[in-house]
Amino acid sequence: MYILAKLFTAFLLPPGIFIIALFFAGLLAKRFKKVFIAFAALFYLLSIKPVANLLLEPLEFYKVADTGASAVVVLGGGSNPNGIIKAYPDAFKREFYGCYLAKQKGLPLIFSGGGIKKITEADNAKSDFNLIQSLSDANLTIYYENKSLNTKQNAQFTAKLFDKLKLPKKIYLVTSAYHIPRAVHYFQKEGFSVIPKAVNYKIERNLTFFDYLPNMGSLGDSYLAIHEYFGLLKQILPSRSN
8 A cells, every 4th residue: 555655656746747748749649759768767867866866965975174264154045935934844953054154163153145025134133033042042142144045145244244253264164955055156256164064855865766766855955966066167258158
């Protein structure tokens, strides 16, 4: 019964149902058969865990020696003002680990995140940080950067805040593991010495048969990796044209 339920979820719900539809469209179509089947195969591959792992591997294991820092910088990752915890799950992991690291190292914490909504990520993060600190004896010094809309602006506006606070630009940078290479590039470009501290690892080891069935989780992980590769490509292209 368990196996049948897994197969039902895999092939009668998205993305499986769309993969089957594309495959049968390829079989029945008079034209573009190979195109439909190729898209079905690509969609399937992006929706299974082994391929998602393959895409994530070069991103998630970016290592730098820990030589100490002057502050902890936490990058926002999306939030919603509804509920007690405002940040989305992956973003809350960044906030929680940033608090832990700042307390452990005795350093100030800088949160960077704005967004286009009236209530910014930084506004929501204040509530989350208050909640986290209420559960421990932490009494952190926290600063907020609330203007940034993307990773590049995270680095730019955080650099301005560091200049204002007269803090040395040597930081622990807390963000999701797959986001580390791109985030490190932008912060280094603004003159920071960066020691990455990753959370939200998406790679999963010890795969089973069920990891070869299409699912939205693996498709989402593949999307995150491809999004990061496009971001890294944008960093490379301008430097080659100069």
